[in-house]
Amino acid sequence: VKFCGELYNTPLCSSDGAAGLVGSLREVTIHERQRESWQLRKGISDVGEEVDYDEELYVASNMVIWSKGSKNQASTIYKAFTVDSPVLQALWCDFTLPQEKSEKADVEKCICILQNSCINVHSIEGKDYIAALPFQVANVWPTKYGLLFERSNSSHEVPPSPPREPLPTMFSMLHPLDEITPLVCKSGGIFGSARVQYVADYTLRIVFLNAEPSIVMTYDTVQSLHTVWALRRVKPEEQNTVLKFSEQMGTPQHVATSSSLTAHLRSLSKGDSPVGSPFQNYSSIHSQSRSVSSPSMQSRSPSISNMAALSRSHSPALGVHSFSGVQRFNFSSNTQSPKRQSITHSPNSTSSDSFLMPETEPIVPELCIDHLWTETVTNMREKNSQASKVFITTDLCGQKFLCFLGIDTLLVLEGSGNLVLYSGVVRVGKVFIPGLPAPSLTMSNQMPRPSTPLDSVSTPSKPLNKHLGPLEEGVLLSPVPELRDSAKLHDSTYVEDCTFQQLGTFIHALRDPVHNRITLELSNNTMVRVTIPEIATSELVKRCLQGVKAILPKEIAVQMLVKWYNAYNAPGGPSYHSEWNLFVTCLMNMMGYNTERLSWTRNLDLEGSLSPVIAPKKARPSETGSDEDWEYLLSSDYHRNFESHPVAKALRLDPLEVLAPKDDFSQNLSLDTSTLLFTHIPAIFFVLHLIYEELKLNSLMGEGIRSLVVLLVQLARDLKLEAYIDYYYRDYPALVKTSRQTCIIDQVQTGFMHHPTFFSAEPPSIFQWLSSCLKGEAVQPYPYLSRICERSKLVVLSVALYILGDESAVSNEASHYLYKITSGNDALICSFRHSTSVSSLAEKLVIWMTNVGFTLRDLESLPFGVALPIRDAIYYCREQPASDWPEAVCLLIGRQDLSKQACEGNLQKGKSVMLSSDIPSGTESEEDEDGMNDMNEEVMSLIWSEDLRVQEVRRLLQSARPVRVNVVQMPEASDHEYIEEKENRLLQLCQRTMALPVGRGMFTLFSYHPVPTEQLPIPKLNLTGRAPPRNTTVDLNSGNIDVPPNMACWASFHNGVAAGLKIAPASQIDSAWIVYNKPKIAELANEYAGFLMALGLNGHLTKLATLNIHDYLTKGHEMTSIGLLLGVSAAKLGTMDMAITRLLSIHIPALLPPTSTELDVPHNVQVAAVIGIGLVYQGTAHRHTAEVLLAEIGRPPGPEMEYCTDRESYSLASGLALGMVCLGHGSNLIGMSDLNVPEQLYQYMVGGHRRFQAGMHREKHKSPSYQIKEGDTINVDVTCPGATLALAMIYLKTNNRSIADWLQAPDTMYLLDFVKPEFLLLRTLARCLILWDDILPNSKWVNSNVPQIIRENSISLHATELPSSEDLSLETLAQAHVYIIAGACLSLGFRFAGSENLAAFKCLYKYATDFLKCLSAPTASITGHYNLETCLSVLLLSLAMVMAGSGNLKVLQLCRFMHKKTGGEMNYGFHLAHHMALGLLFLGGGRYSLSTSNSSIAALLCALYPHFPVHSTDNRYHLQALRHLYVLAAEPRLLTPVDVDTNTPCYALIEVTYKGTQWYAEATEELMAPTLLPELHLLKQIRVKGPRYWELLIDLSKGTNHLKSILSKGGVLYVKLRAGQLSYKEDPMGWRSLLAQTVTHRNSEARAFKAVRRLERREMSETFELWQIKLVLEFFSSRSHQERMTRNPNRGLFMNSEFLPVMKCTIDNTLDQWLQAGGDVSLHSYLSGQPTEESQLSMLACFLIYHSVLTPGQLAAGGLEGSTNFSELLLKFKQLNMPVRALLRLAPLLLRNPQSMVL
Secondary structure (H helix, E strand, O other): OOOHHHHHOOOHHHOHHHHHHHHOOOOOOHHHHOOOEEEEEEOOOOOOOOOOOEEEEEEEOOEEEEEEEEOOEEEEEEEEEEOOOOOOEEEEEEEEEOOOOOOOOEEEEEEEEEOOOEEEEEEOOOOEEEEEOOOOEEEEEEOOOOEEEEEOOOOOOOOOOOOOOOOOOEEEEOOOOOOOEEOEEEEOOOOOOOEEEEOOOOOEEEEEEEOOOOEEEEEEOOOOEEEEEEEEEOOHHHHHHHHHHHHHHOOHHHHHHHHHHHHHHHHHHOOOOOOOOOOEEOOOOEOOEOOOOOOOOOOEOOOOOHHHHHHOOOEOOOOOOOOOOEEOOOOOOOOOOOOOOOEOOOOOOOOOOOOEOOOOOOOOOOEEEEEEEEOOOOOOOOOOOOOOEEEEEEOOOOOEEEEEEOOOOOOOEOOOOOEEEEEOOEEEEEOOOOOOOOOOOOOOOOOOOOOOOOOOOOOOOOOOOOOOOHHHOOOOOOOOOOOOOOOOOOOHHHOOOOOOHHHOOOEEEEEEEEOOEEEEEEOOOOEEEEEOOOOOOOHHHHHHHHHHHHHOOHHHHHHHHHHHHHHHOOOOOOOOOHHHHHHHHHHHHHHOOOOOOOHHHHOOOOOOOOOOOOOOOOOOOOOOOOHHHHHHHHOOHHHHHHHOOHHHHHOOOOOOOOOOOHHHHHOOEEOOOOOOOHHHHHHHHHHHHHHHHHHHOOHHHHHHHHHHHHHHHHHHHHOOOHHHHHHHHHHOHHHHOOOOOOEEOOHHHHHHOOOOOOOOOOOOOHHHHHHHHHHOOOOOOEEEEOOOOHHHHHHHHHHHHHOOOOOHHHHOOOOOOEEEEOOOOOOOOOOOOOOOOOOOHHHHHHHHHHHOOOOHHHHHHOOHHHHHHHHHHHHHHHHOOOOOOOHHHHHHOOOHHHHHHHHHHOOOOOOOOOOOOOOOOOOOHHHHOOOOOOOOHHHHHHHOOOOOHHHHHHHHHOOOOOEEOOOOOOOOOOHHHHHHHHHHHHHHHHHHHHHHHHHHHHHOOOOEOOOOOOOOOOOOOOOOEEEOOOOEEEOHHHOOOOOOOOOOHHHHHHHHHHHHHOEOOOOOOOHHHHHHOOOOOHHHHHHHHHHHHHHHHOOOHHHOOHHHHHHHHHOOOHHHHHHHHHHHHHHOOOOOOHHHHHHHHOOOHHHOOOOOOOOOOOHHHHHHHHHHHHHHOOOOOOHHHHHHHHHHHOOOOOOOOOOOOOHHHHHHHHHHHHHHHOOOOOOOOOOOHHHOHHHHHHHHHHOOEOOOOOOOOOOOOOOOOOOOOOOOEOOHHHHHHHHHHHHHHHOOOOOOHHHHHHOOOOOOHHHHOOOOHHHHHHHHHHHHHHOHHHOOOOHHHHHHOOOHHHHHOOOOOOOOOOOOOOOOOHHHHHHHHHHHHHHHHHHHHHHOOOOOOHHHHHHHHHHHHHHHHHHHOOOHHHHOHHHHHHHHHHHHHHHHHHOOOOOOHHHHHHHHHHHHOOOOOOOHHHHHHHHHHHHHHOHHHHOEEEOOOHHHHHHHHHHOOOOOOOOOOOOOOOOHHHHHHHHHHEEEOEEEEEEOOOOEEOOEEEEEEEOOOOOOOOEEEEEEEOEEOOOHHHEEEEEEOOOOEOOEEEEOOOOOHHHHHHHHOOOEEEEOEOOOOOOOOOOOOOOOOOOHHHHOOOHHHHHHHHHHHHHHOOOOOOOHHHHHHHHHHHHHHOHHHHHHHHHOOOOOOOOOOOHHHHHHHHHHHHHHHHHHHHHHHHHHHHHOOOOOOHHHHHHHHHHHHHOOOOOHHHHHHOOOOOOOOHHHHHHHHHHHOOOHHHHHHHHHHHHOOHHHHOO
16 A cells, blocks of 8 residues: 555555454455545644644545654654545534634534435544435535535536526534535625525535635536635524525515425435335424524524434524424425415325424524635636645745646646746745755655745645744645646746756656645656755844834735745755845845955855855955955954954054055945845835844844944944944944945936935834833833834833833833834734733732733843843842732742642643552552551641651551451350350440441542542451451451341441542542442442432532432332432532432322322432432422421321331431421521421420321321320420431521520429430520520630539539439439430530631530540439530530540540440441541541531531430431541631742741631631631631742632632642742751842843953953843832832832942943043943044943933034033933033033132
8 A cells, every 4th residue: 555654665564453454454455446545734733832743644545643843853643544335535624613602612623424315424523424315425625613515416416497496505513413415605786785695506516625714616617617605504584584585575485495404404314215215204303593693583503413413512503493293295386375284285295194393493594605716707617617626835035825726827837847846926945855865866765855936835724824923824735636747837937947847757747735844746746845945044044034024015925025035045054153144145145245256245254155146256366365364364253352352452462454445435335226225225224224123122132233334334334324333333443444335326316216214313212211211211112013123112011011001001002102113004913812810019010921922031141230120120029919810920920839739720620639659569468458548648747747647546456457356365264165255245245346437438528539540449348357366357247146137237338438439529539430330239339329429418419320320219228218318308408409310200109199009119219318308309398398397207107107117317317308408597588487397396305295187198197096095196206316416407596585595404303304405405505596696605604504503413423422302303403414415515516617626625625524424424324425425415416516636636536535435325327426426536637627518517417416326227316327427517627838839838927817707806727837727708818828838828808718628628728938038847946048038130230240240351342241230220219119119118129228329339330431531532432423442432432322322413402512611511401311420421521611610
C-alpha cells in the first residue's frame, strides 16, 4: 500500500507497529488500490499551543488511518478506523454544541467517515455517532457549522414532472444527533427582491467550500458558470417563509411538495428504498426545543433515534404540531383539492380505500447561502470547464484573493515543469529545488534543505495562518491537480528555459499544502515534500519589514517584500547574522542609494552571499595591499573599541587621525530617484525611528538598536534633519561620531519626496515623554504604529493612568495620549471592562495590564526606569490584594498563591483539589484492610503534630482484626467450661466490635476518591478472637454457646455505610460503577445495602438509574430497601421530588389510597420510608404530608396486629419526620391552623383521650386491636418521644416561651410519677432547643433546668447510706435528676456544636467526670447503672459535638476509657454511643465539623437520639440506620494553608474576625492554621497575616461563597512565603529567618548603582542607563508619588530612602567635575554648533541628557543668545521648560561674562 511514509522518505514497514497494520489490510486488490486517497492539514494540538507537524487522513477501501508526522518527527499513527463498507470520503469537522448559559459554545472536534448508507462520526473525546443517510451522498464538505451534503442525482429518480417540484439537492447536518435538513438559498432577484427557497437545482455542484471566511463556490453544469455564495445560519423569518411557502401559493402541487419531501426524506431515513411500502409509520418524540427564537415551534426529532432526541437537549426545531400517523405518498402526481387535509383518491395507490392524508411536519432548514458573485458568461467555453482547483490566497500585505483555475487560465505550475510563485497576482520568482534532477544534480536520498523564494503556503481550508505574525502570511500556493500535456500554457513571458526535464523526471503536480510545506508529485510517481522558507528570521528585520509594510501603499509594499524575499532567499542564502546587513543593503538600494559607494554599507559583512540585488563585487588582487585596507582597519569597530580601551589611555597612545577616504568628498554621491522607495524615504525613516524607540523599551534588543541607529543616522543626515542627528548623538555618542559621509539629495528631488502628515520635526522620544509626564509638564500625544509599537502604547497608557491619574486613558479610545499612524484605518485599542472590584489606581493599572496581556516576563525586559511606576503599582497591589482577582492579575503582582487559588476556583464542581497523600507502601498487610488507610496523613500530621493520637484512634476503631480474648483458666474449671467461658467473653467483646463501624465511618468521612475501574474495598467485619498465650482462634460458631440469630446483620450494614462514606462528594462516579459494586455472594447483601445508603448521604445516589432502583426494591431484601430509601431521600433533601415521593409512598400504608391492595411492607422499611418523607419534604411545611405524619404518631396497633411490634420506633419516626417537614416554622405554619399541630402533639406527649381519627383512613382504625388493650386513651409510652421531638423541631430556635413551658419538667412528686424518667431527658432537650438563645455554657444554667423538688432532695455523690423518706420516692427523684442534667447537657452540645467553645467544654467535662464518679459511688444502685451509663453516653456525645473534628485529647482519653469497659452493664448501644463520640471527635480526619443550622440539628437529633439499642438487632425504639444521618450535619471547615512554591501543606498564622452579636462585640482571634474555622455566618473576615507569608484577605461581608468553595474543595488556601523567610515547620520560633528582608527589592537599585559607577569612570558609550536613573529620580520626586506617600505613610518604600540622594549627588558631582575640567569648552562649542573634540563626546551627551538641555536649534529659537543678565535668562528658561539646575550650569556659558551672574 502506498502510504504517506514516502512523503517523509521513511519506509513505512520498518516500524514495528506499521508492519502489523499493513498486514491487517488483508488482500487489497489492484482495483481497490486505485481508490486510495489522503488529505493533510496543519497539526492541531489539544491545548492550543503552536505545533509544527502535519496530520494526514488516509483512506483505502474500508479503512481510515489518521497519522501525524513532520520532517523532524517520525510519522506516528494516531488512530485507525475500520468500517463495514468501503469508505467514500473521510474528513475532519468541528461541531459546535451551543451552551445554554455561557455565550461560548463548546466545540467537538470530530472525524467523519462517509459510507454508502451512513456516516460515522468519531469525536476525539471518544464519543461516536452513526447517522443514517436518507439519500445517496455525492460529496460531504466540512463547514464551520457542521457538515454539508450534496445529494447525488441518481438515474432512477423520476424526472420532475410538472405537478411536483424537485427535491432539494444540498443538505446540512449541524451535529450527528441532529436531523439532516435541506439548505436554502437566497439569491437577489433583478429588482432586489430576494427570494428564499430550497436548493433544489441538481445542476449545481459545489467545487469549493471554505470555513473561515465561510464561503461556497458552486458550478452550474448546464450554464458552465461559477458562483460564489456566503454560508450562514438561517434567520427565523426565513425559516418561516420556506415553511409557509406552500400555503401562500395555494396550488395543489405545492401542498404536496413540502409534505412529500418530508415523507420522502423520512422514508429514506428509515432505511427503506425510496419506492418502498406506501404505509409509513412515524413516531415523534418531544424534546426540549432548541433555542429557536420563535417560541411556538415544537421540536421533534423523528428521524434519527429516540435516544438521540432525548440525549441531546437541543434537537432540531421542527415545525408545527401535526399528527403522527400513517403517512402515504408515492412518486406519481397527487390529485388534490387546494384545501389541506382533504380526502384524496389516488388512482395508483395500493389500497383502494381512501383515507385522510395528514401533513407531516416540514423539516426546518438550518443553513442558508447568500449569493455573492457569478462570473460573466463567455461564449468560447467548452462544455465541461469546471474549475480544477479553487483556493483562497493572501498576499504579503494581507489582501485576500479567491482564485480558481479553469483550463484556459494561467496555472501556477507552468507547463514546462517549472514552479512559479505568485503573491496574489504579482509574480515572486522561480522555485529552485536542490536535489531534483537538474543538469548537474542527481537525485539524493536525504531530503536537502530546500531554499526557495516561496513563502508560507497554507491549506485552502485555513487561508490565514493565524498563529504567525501578519508578516508571514504570504502566498498561499494552491494544490494543483495533475496536468496532462494537453493543457499547454500560452503565457510565454513567464516561461523560462531551464527545466527539470533533462533526466526525464519533472514535477507534474503539487498537492497537500500545509502551512509552508507542499508535496511535489514527480513524473516517475515519487513524491517529495518541500518546505518553503520564511520571509525573515531575525526579530529586528521582522519588525522593520512590518513597519515599512504598514506605512507603504499596498502595491509598493508587495513589490518591496518580493524584492527582499528574493534577495534573502537566493540559493545558498544568508545566515542569521548577516540578515540585518543584507536587509540594510537591500533597503538602501531600493531607496536609490549606491551601497557600493557608501563606506559603511560597503563594509557590511554579507558573508560573501552573491545576492542578485547587489552587483558582484570587484575582485581585488590579494597580493598587494592598498591604502584602502588601512583605512578600512582604522574605521573598523575593532579599532574604535581599542582606542577607548583603558590600556590605550594608560600607554598614552595618541589617537590616530583617520584620513578621510579620498573618494568620499571628491565626488558627491547622489541618489537614484527612479527606485521603488525613493519617494517614501521620509515615511520609512520615521517608521524606523518609531521602531527604534520601541526597541529601547526592550532591554533584550540592545544589539538591534545599535544596528538600527547607524541606518537612521545616515538617513537623518541625508534628509538634513538636525534635530534627529542631535538626538541620536545624545543616545549613542560613540557610534554617531564615526560616520560622516553624506549623500546629496537635490532640492529639486526633495520636492518629489512624499512627506507624510505624521512626520514631526522634533524626534519623538519615549523617555522624554515619560520624563515630562513625571515632571507634570503638558505632553503631546505620542505617535504610535498599530501592532508594531505595542510596548510604546502600553507604557504611554500605563503612565497616563498611574502618574497622571487619568482613568479614561485605558477605558476609551486613548486618542489624546497616542497619535495613531496608519496607511489604512482600523480601531485602536481594546476597551477595558471592570469585572472585578477595583479601587485604587494601582489596582486599575495592574488589572488593565493583564487585560492587554502584559506578563511578568515583559516586565523583566522593560528598562528599569520605565518599569518603575509599574513595579510600584505592583508592589502596592502585592501588599493588599483583593481575593477575587483573576488568575493573570495575581501572577503579574507575584502572588502565585492567589493565582493558583483563582485557577482552582475555576475548576468544575467535580474536581477537588487533592494534596498528594503518599501512603508508605511498606505497611504490613493487616493494616491495609482496616478501611482507614486513605486518610490524608500529611494534613493530619500538621494538625496533631505532637503525639500519635491519630494512630490511637485507628487502633480503637479497627474492626478487621481478631480481638484478644484474655481469660485466665481457673484451676477448678474443666477445659470445656474454659472454652465456653472464652466464647462468652468473646461474645461480650463482639458487642463492642459490632459497634465500631459507625465511628469508623465518621473518622474516614469523605476521605477517598475511588478508582472507577475497581470495586470499593469494604473491610471485613471480624468477629473472631485470639486467646493468649498460644494465640489460638476463638470462634462463636463452634456451637458451644447460644449466639443470637442474625447478630451481625446490622453490624455489617453499618460496615457498608462506613466504607461508602469514605467516598468524597466530588468523586467521579456513575450508575454503572454503583451496580458494579454489587457483591456476588448473598452474605454481603447487608454491606451493599449500607453502601447504597452512604452513596445517598454523599449525593451520588442520584446518578443511579431509576431502573436499577426499581430492581433493588423488587428483590424484597429488607436491608437493601432501608438503605436505598434513606439514601435516595437524603440525596434529594428538601426538594419535594415527585418521583421519590411516589417511591416512598408505596412503603407507607397511610399515604396509599384506602382501597389499595395491602402491601406487606416490613416494619423497619416503613420506618425508613417515613423518615425519607421527612427528609424529602424538609422545611417545606407541606400540609398533606404534615397531616398524615401527625396522625401516624398515634397510629393504633390495628385490628389484625399488623402494627404491634416495635411501634415505638414508628411513632418516633413519624414525629421526627413531622418535625423535619415543619422545621423551624414555629407558629407560622401557613394553612395548618385547623390541624392544631401543637395541641395534638401536646396531647400525644402527656396523654388523654384519643381524638376521632379524621381523614380517609378512619375505616381502618374503627375496630380496636384484638390483643393490645389500649382503650380510647393515648398510649403515651409510644407517642411521647416522637411528639416531644416534633415540638422541639417545629419551634426550633423560635424562643417561644408558651410552648417551652409545656415542656418544663414537672415539679411535684405526684406529676413526676407519671413521666418516665427517660422522657424527662427529651423534654428538657426540647425545651432548651426552643429557647435556643437562653442556653449558656455554665453549670449554673444547667442546674437551673432541674425543678426545685429534685434539687433539694438530690443525693450527694459521697453519701454512704440513703436518707430515708416516706412520701418521696428517692429512686424516681434520682433518676429524674440525672436525666434532666443529661438533657440540658445535650442541648448545650447542640447549641455549641462544632464551635470548640471552651466554656461549654469545661462545663460538660465537669458533668462527665461527675457521672463517672457516680458510677463507682455506692449510691449508684439507686439511680440504676443503666440510667447512669445512658447519661454518661449522652454527655460523651455532647462533648464530642462541641469539640467535633478537633481531636481534643481529654475527650479522647474519656472515649478510650469507655472503650476498655466491656463487661457488666455495657451493652451494644453504649459501645455504639462511645465510638460515635470518638468518631465525631475526629470527624473526617479533622477536616469536618458540625454545623448548627436547622437542617443539621434535625439530622443530629435523628442520629444521636438518646436511647441506645440494647443488642445489635434492636430497632424497637429507634431505627439503627438513622445513626448515620449525622453526615447531613457535617460541613468541611478545615482551612489548610499550602505553600504555593513547594505545593505542600504548611503552618500559617491566620486572623479571624467575628461579627458582633448580642453576646459579644466584634472580636479578633489568631489561629495557627491548618485549623477548623468557626461557622462562616459568624465571621466577618479572615486574613493570612504575620511576617512570614504574604497577606491575604478573605472578606466574608460580601458573601461566603468564595470561602465555601475553597473549603468544599479540600480547604486548600495557597500561601506564599516572603523572600528570606522560613516556614514555621523549619523554624518554629522565628530565630533562623534570614536578614533577607533587606535584600528583597534591590535589583533595580543594583542596576542603577552600576550605571553610576560607569559614569564616574567616564566609560559611558551610550546614555541609555543614565536615562533610566533620571526617570527613577523623577518618579520619586513626582507629585503623584508624593501624594501616595502622604495618603499612605506606612506603605513600605520601594527603594531605600538613603539610596536616592546618594545617587543624585554622585551624578551631580561627576558631571560638575567634568565641566570644571574642560567640559565647559566642549559644551560651549556644542551650543554654538561647532564640532567638539571626540574624547569629550560621551560625557557631553551624558550632561545634555541628565540636565535636559535643549538642542542648539531650540535654544536659538528661544533667543537666549542675546541675554545680558541672569534674571532675563531665568524668564526665558521658564518658557522653555528647562530645570533651574541646568540653567545654573549653562548660564556662565550663555552670558559670556561672569559679572552678569550677579542679579
